[in-house]
Amino acid sequence: MGVEITDTAAAIARVRSWESQLPEEERLFEDPYAHLFGGGPAADEAVELLLSAPIFRDHVRLRTRFIDDAVRAALAAGTTQVVNLGVGFDCRTLRLGEIAQQGAQVFEVDLAEQLERKRSILAAAGIPLPPYAHLVAADLTTVFEDGLARDLAAAGYDRAAPAVVVWEGVIGYLDDVACDRTLRWIASSVAERSRLVFNYPVSRFDPEALRPRIREAGFVWLDDASLADVYGRYLPGEPPDGGDLYRLAVAWR
Numbered sequence: 001m002g003v004e005i006t007d008t009a010a011a012i013a014r015v016r017s018w019e020s021q022l023p024e025e026e027r028l029f030e031d032p033y034a035h036l037f038g039g040g041p042a043a044d045e046a047v048e049l050l051l052s053a054p055i056f057r058d059h060v061r062l063r064t065r066f067i068d069d070a071v072r073a074a075l076a077a078g079t080t081q082v083v084n085l086g087v088g089f090d091c092r093t094l095r096l097g098e099i100a101q102q103g104a105q106v107f108e109v110d111l112a113e114q115l116e117r118k119r120s121i122l123a124a125a126g127i128p129l130p131p132y133a134h135l136v137a138a139d140l141t142t143v144f145e146d147g148l149a150r151d152l153a154a155a156g157y158d159r160a161a162p163a164v165v166v167w168e169g170v171i172g173y174l175d176d177v178a179c180d181r182t183l184r185w186i187a188s189s190v191a192e193r194s195r196l197v198f199n200y201p202v203s204r205f206d207p208e209a210l211r212p213r214i215r216e217a218g219f220v221w222l223d224d225a226s227l228a229d230v231y232g233r234y235l236p237g238e239p240p241d242g243g244d245l246y247r248l249a250v251a252w253r
Ligand SMILES: C[S@@+](CC[C@H](N)C(=O)[O-])C[C@H]1O[C@@H](n2cnc3c(N)ncnc32)[C@H](O)[C@@H]1O
Pocket: 005, 006, 008, 009, 012, 013, 085, 086, 087, 088, 089, 090, 109, 110, 111, 114, 138, 139, 140, 141, 142, 167, 168, 169, 170, 173
């Protein structure tokens, strides 16, 4: 059996479900929904493949926490829209209480088939999506811009109001053309003071070239850190090998 792109989302969910089993003082986050998505032989295969890199588990743990904190910071600053591109089985909409407290709307974007999988797994577990969650299908490798803008607007997205856009674990699946196209689309679809939070492997984006690249797309500022640096912020001791292979970034519009 081959690992499909969509199965990698199940592998990520499996790692997030392990986090919830750690003692409270060791946890970087709690995801009580992740176990619903991390089962099955396809996920087994994807987990085995991804865990062959020793940094993989900490990478998922740290990026999850880093992005949680970036979304919380945006909400605390008054942002009331979250757009999650390639949302997969991420359950921030359900697990970040600040989203409901802030009265924020969440727009979850992914391939139609993946959104349907997510919706049916949650429904089978008796978990309704809250009214502020909007599932919007798009394929970022196609000419998606106008269709996604239209469907987001129909779901209630207000492009005049600041948003926090999450782009987590997706860059590795898009080629350079699709990445630059997506960056440009994000920059032109969000109001000033919006933020984009994302992770990337250095094998896909050269960190030296990222600043001009995101400026060219229409962003004005970038905070960019290696996973090894982020490890030092959240975890004790030295990061495992590979901490320089991944990075976490926040770009500002
Ligand atoms: C590794 S998963 C990450 C999911 C989620 N962001 C997370 O971190 O838990 C990659 C996600 O990107 C989505 N994806 C891949 N190619 C895509 C495309 N062309 N258009 C939209 N979504 C895509 C997949 O369906 C999958 O849900």
